Amino acid sequence: MKSRIARGVLALTTGLLAGSALAEWDLLNMRKGVTSTSHEVHDLHMMILWVCVVIGIVVFGAMIYAMLKHRKSKGAVAAQFHESTTMEIIWTIIPIVILVSMAIPATKTLLAMEDVSDADMTIKVTGLQWKWKYDYVDGEGAGISFLSSLAPEHNEARLLGAGMDEAKLREKFGQTYLRDVDNPVVVPTGKKIRFLLTAADVIHSWWVPDLGWKKDAIPGFVNESWTRIDKPGVYRGKCAELCGKDHGFMPIVVVAKSPADYAAWVQAQTGAAAAEAASADKIWAADDLLAKGEQVYKTNCAACHQLTGTGVPPAFPALAGNPISNGDDPMGQITTVLNGRPGTAMAAYGPMLSDVELAAAITYVRSSWGNSGSAVQPAEIKAAR
Amino acid sequence: MTTATATHDDHHDHGPAKGLMRWITTTNHKDIGTLYLLFALIMFFIGGAMAMVIRAELFQPGMQIVDPQFFNSMTTVHALLMIFGAVMPAFTGLANWLIPMQIGAPDMALPRMNNFSFWILPFAFTLLLSTFFMSGGGPAGGWTLYPPLSLQMGDGFPFLIFAIHLAGISSIMGSINVIVTILNMRAPGMTLMKMPLFCWTWLITAYLLIATMPVLAGAVTMLLTDKFAGTSFFNAAGGGDPVMFQHIFWFFGHPEVYILILPAFGIISAIVPTFARKPLFGYSSMVYATASIAFLSFIVWAHHMFTVGMPVTGELFFMYATMMIAVPTGVKVFNWVSTMWKGSMTFETPMLFAVGFIMMFTIGGFSGLMLAIAPADFQYHDTYFVVAHFHYVLVTGAIYSIMAATYYWLPKWTGNMYDERLGKIHFWISTISVNLLFFPQHFLGLAGMPRRIPDYSVQFADWNMVSSIGGFIFGASQLLFAYNVYKTVKGGKKATDKVWEGADGLEWTLSSPPPYHSFTEAPVVK
Numbered sequence: 001m002k003s004r005i006a007r008g009v010l011a012l013t014t015g016l017l018a019g020s021a022l023a024e025w026d027l028l029n030m031r032k033g034v035t036s037t038s039h040e041v042h043d044l045h046m047m048i049l050w051v052c053v054v055i056g057i058v059v060f061g062a063m064i065y066a067m068l069k070h071r072k073s074k075g076a077v078a079a080q081f082h083e084s085t086t087m088e089i090i091w092t093i094i095p096i097v098i099l100v101s102m103a104i105p106a107t108k109t110l111l112a113m114e115d116v117s118d119a120d121m122t123i124k125v126t127g128l129q130w131k132w133k134y135d136y137v138d139g140e141g142a143g144i145s146f147l148s149s150l151a152p153e154h155n156e157a158r159l160l161g162a163g164m165d166e167a168k169l170r171e172k173f174g175q176t177y178l179r180d181v182d183n184p185v186v187v188p189t190g191k192k193i194r195f196l197l198t199a200a201d202v203i204h205s206w207w208v209p210d211l212g213w214k215k216d217a218i219p220g221f222v223n224e225s226w227t228r229i230d231k232p233g234v235y236r237g238k239c240a241e242l243c244g245k246d247h248g249f250m251p252i253v254v255v256a257k258s259p260a261d262y263a264a265w266v267q268a269q270t271g272a273a274a275a276e277a278a279s280a281d282k283i284w285a286a287d288d289l290l291a292k293g294e295q296v297y298k299t300n301c302a303a304c305h306q307l308t309g310t311g312v313p314p315a316f317p318a319l320a321g322n323p324i325s326n327g328d329d330p331m332g333q334i335t336t337v338l339n340g341r342p343g344t345a346m347a348a349y350g351p352m353l354s355d356v357e358l359a360a361a362i363t364y365v366r367s368s369w370g371n372s373g374s375a376v377q378p379a380e381i382k383a384a385r
Numbered sequence: 386m387t388t389a390t391a392t393h394d395d396h397h398d399h400g401p402a403k404g405l406m407r408w409i410t411t412t413n414h415k416d417i418g419t420l421y422l423l424f425a426l427i428m429f430f431i432g433g434a435m436a437m438v439i440r441a442e443l444f445q446p447g448m449q450i451v452d453p454q455f456f457n458s459m460t461t462v463h464a465l466l467m468i469f470g471a472v473m474p475a476f477t478g479l480a481n482w483l484i485p486m487q488i489g490a491p492d493m494a495l496p497r498m499n500n501f502s503f504w505i506l507p508f509a510f511t512l513l514l515s516t517f518f519m520s521g522g523g524p525a526g527g528w529t530l531y532p533p534l535s536l537q538m539g540d541g542f543p544f545l546i547f548a549i550h551l552a553g554i555s556s557i558m559g560s561i562n563v564i565v566t567i568l569n570m571r572a573p574g575m576t577l578m579k580m581p582l583f584c585w586t587w588l589i590t591a592y593l594l595i596a597t598m599p600v601l602a603g604a605v606t607m608l609l610t611d612k613f614a615g616t617s618f619f620n621a622a623g624g625g626d627p628v629m630f631q632h633i634f635w636f637f638g639h640p641e642v643y644i645l646i647l648p649a650f651g652i653i654s655a656i657v658p659t660f661a662r663k664p665l666f667g668y669s670s671m672v673y674a675t676a677s678i679a680f681l682s683f684i685v686w687a688h689h690m691f692t693v694g695m696p697v698t699g700e701l702f703f704m705y706a707t708m709m710i711a712v713p714t715g716v717k718v719f720n721w722v723s724t725m726w727k728g729s730m731t732f733e734t735p736m737l738f739a740v741g742f743i744m745m746f747t748i749g750g751f752s753g754l755m756l757a758i759a760p761a762d763f764q765y766h767d768t769y770f771v772v773a774h775f776h777y778v779l780v781t782g783a784i785y786s787i788m789a790a791t792y793y794w795l796p797k798w799t800g801n802m803y804d805e806r807l808g809k810i811h812f813w814i815s816t817i818s819v820n821l822l823f824f825p826q827h828f829l830g831l832a833g834m835p836r837r838i839p840d841y842s843v844q845f846a847d848w849n850m851v852s853s854i855g856g857f858i859f860g861a862s863q864l865l866f867a868y869n870v871y872k873t874v875k876g877g878k879k880a881t882d883k884v885w886e887g888a889d890g891l892e893w894t895l896s897s898p899p900p901y902h903s904f905t906e907a908p909v910v911k
């Protein structure tokens with residue numbers, strides 16, 4: 001604890017000494033990022049910052065000079081002037097000139113940022129409480145679709161009562177606490193990628209600082225934006241619009257790969273999807289379903305219905321001991337999970353999860369925490385869709 | 386009118402009723418002003434306690450103290466209390482105390498409505514706070530109440546909406562009273578262009594309030610019917626539009642931020658000349674600047690919504706309009722500096738707070754100018770950079786002006802001098818800690834920390850700890866302020882009528898403390 005405070009004080013002093021080499025610049029200033037857009041935005045930011053600093057020095061300088069020289073204790077006698085039209089005109093015109101000279105580059109950057117034409121590929125991003133869904137709708141990789149949530153170890157470490165403090169988090173996760181996901185969104189470098197952003201429940205906002213922008217994902221709207229990433233790497237971001245309880249826990253990870261590596265990734269993904277589709281037709285053993293179901297439940301349902309199935313009544317109902325999770329007829333539960341309950345936080349999972357995943361999750365719910373409902377096979381989900 | 390025998394002729398001379406009934410039934414502008422100020426102070430401490438909870442959770446990464454839902458309700462209610470419960474009532478309290486004394490009137494024009502508009506407030510905020518004890522907890526969707534998220538609130542939702550309605554009604558009544566008083570009750574010779582700037586800025590603020598509060602009331606009523614009556618104003622699935630709410634909200638919300646700062650401009654314009662012993666520089670340009678800020682405040686609302694996906698022409702319009710506000714705001718700052726220039730300055734506590742205001746409000750203004758640049762705002766928006774910005778304008782702006790005003794006029798109100806040494810200590814501890822609290826938040830936002838999150842990644846740890854330490858010190862140092870005020874009300878060195886050597890204006894011609902009914906005979910203003 002002492003060393004933490006010492007580090008805080010150290011960071012402060014170094015920060016105050018105009019970001020000396022000790023403090024990482026990235027922790028004090030906007031990141032330059034890895035796209036032409038982010039560079040332009042960074043330059044704009046630095047330009048306005050310096051304009052403000054210079055105006056600040058002039059205004060505060062005059063003020064401090066007056067406070068030191070024109071004080072009664074120094075024997076200053078008050079002048080009685082109280083008007084000067086010339087001065088008023090000067091300090092109206094000069095700011096206008098400065099503002100216009102700032103507006104011109106800002107306008108140029110803005111127009112370039114909003115130009116989504118001629119994209120090489122399109123990815124649809126859907127915000128959900130509290131994860132992201134990515135659909136590759138156009139270009140290389142079209143058809144790939146997956147959910148992306150906070151990685152499970154992080155999800156456990158961030159619970160109240162997990163007993164975590166900064167030291168433990170650093171030890172366990174290094175620099176990436178709350179910045180890892182199970183399935184990152186993978187994109188090729190050097191390609192113009194168009195993003196379509198929307199949401200299924202409440203408003204979210206998709207933000208990766210290294211790309212230079214954020215854009216709201218709004219239910220019922222489809223927003224557009226684009227990026228072209230210069231160098232391969234892992235770029236991390238966060239949901240930026242308050243979206244409920246776990247708003248702080250829906251990170252974004254973009255992995256940019258060279259076109260060749262990207263092609264390999266696409267191939268692996270399509271292969272995996274085909275295998276998954278094939279496995280939906282076979283009959284699953286109960287244990288396999290349960291094991292998979294636990295994973296699916298943890299990442300997709302536990303945020304609301306809790307790991308123990310007890311929910312948080314009245315906002316989120318318990319699934320443990322709930323009649324809907326018991327008995328021989330699973331149809332009620334299947335349709336609830338497939339179609340959701342419109343107007344509540346219970347989303348439709350049909351479009352988000354595969355038949356196998358849904359069957360596994362439902363089976364898991366129906367045979368955990370004292371529930372004794374019948375198991376559900378992927379084929380039943382397929383039939384109920 | 387407290388005694389049945391009081392006739393109209395002698396009612397000027399009787400003092401206030403005794404005990405609790407005095408405060409419940411009072412129609413006196415000073416009593417009501419006191420009630421407003423006391424209420425604001427209480428709300429400031431409750432809202433401040435919530436800020437302490439927030440800063441305690443953010444002291445280090447990992448979840449230690451509260452769960453995320455409760456954390457969200459802390460930020461939401463903190464903001465609602467600070468804005469609607471602390472800053473706005475404090476300004477109304479100051480208006481009540483000062484406007485009649487500054488324009489040479491005996492009281493406010495509509496005293497019974499004055500009583501009513503105050504007494505609505507305790508009910509409104511009790512309702513708001515009671516939602517914490519209802520199923521589903523307090524509001525947790527942010528003070529901006531964006532649907533669909535705000536509609537996910539539990540049983541407390543209608544109480545939240547009703548509380549906002551009540552607070553709005555109170556503000557509107559208060560504003561009507563200010564306008565009617567200023568336009569009808571000025572002493573002979575007190576032309577509009579001779580009025581102290583505090584009256585001017587409040588007159589304009591009152592118009593802003595009357596224009597925007599009904600807009601907020603409409604927006605929250607639509608939320609209410611969306612939730613309970615099956616309408617779909619903001620529900621895309623039913624043909625509505627969630628972004629429409631944001632447009633309506635900020636059409637209220639942006640003028641609202643000027644409601645929170647224009648009276649502050651008036652206060653600073655009163656204090657700086659007094660302690661510079663020199664008349665205010667550019668009085669008429671101050672009036673015109675206030676009016677143009679008020680006008681512009683109606684056409685910039687969507688700068689809070691650059692990332693919702695507006696057409697690019699819309700983004701350009703709102704960017705340009707927002708940048709223009711910097712011009713009249715700059716004029717004000719330049720005028721204050723010119724007032725100080727070649728003055729004969731002393732730095733008693735009110736002047737310290739006023740100088741602190743000018744510097745730190747200007748810092749908030751700079752970050753505001755940066756936020757106006759739409760492409761850069763795509764990075765800044767919804768990060769701690771914004772949190773730093775609005776706290777510089779609200780805490781070191783609005784709150785500092787209220788503290789400055791309290792120290793400045795308290796000797797007039799009570800007849801006693803406050804403890805100058807304690808006041809200075811309060812100023813310096815507050816100013817150092819408030820910068821520890823909010824300046825590092827600029828770095829956090831730029832480095833990528835979103836706002837409204839209960840937990841964060843380890844690379845933000847150092848600055849958050851600095852910020853929390855600053856927060857705890859700032860919070861604790863406000864107890865010095867409360868103690869100083871309490872001590873002054875109870876007694877202390879007697880203040881002269883003029884109190885300050887350089888003071889100028891009608892209120893300083895009255896005795897300290899002033900008579901129960903300020904000017905029973907209208908003074909003549911040359």
Ligand code: HEM
Pocket residue numbers: 433436437439440460461463464467468472526527528529772775776779780783784822836837838856859860
């Ligand atoms: C006692 C000093 C104060 C401290 C330590 C403090 C601290 C905070 C903190 C930590 C947040 C949460 C930021 C986030 O998580 O997004 C916040 C939000 C906010 N505060 Fe303060 N604050 C103080 C005073 C004030 C005052 C005086 C006002 C208004 C006059 C104010 C207005 C707001 C607003 C509008 C928000 C945004 C809430 C939201 O995101 O919906 N604060 N404050």
Ligand SMILES: [Cu+2]
Pocket residue numbers: 203204205239240241242243244246247248250
């Ligand atoms: Cu979010």
Ligand SMILES: [Cu+2]
Pocket residue numbers: 638639642685686688689
């Ligand atoms: Cu605004």
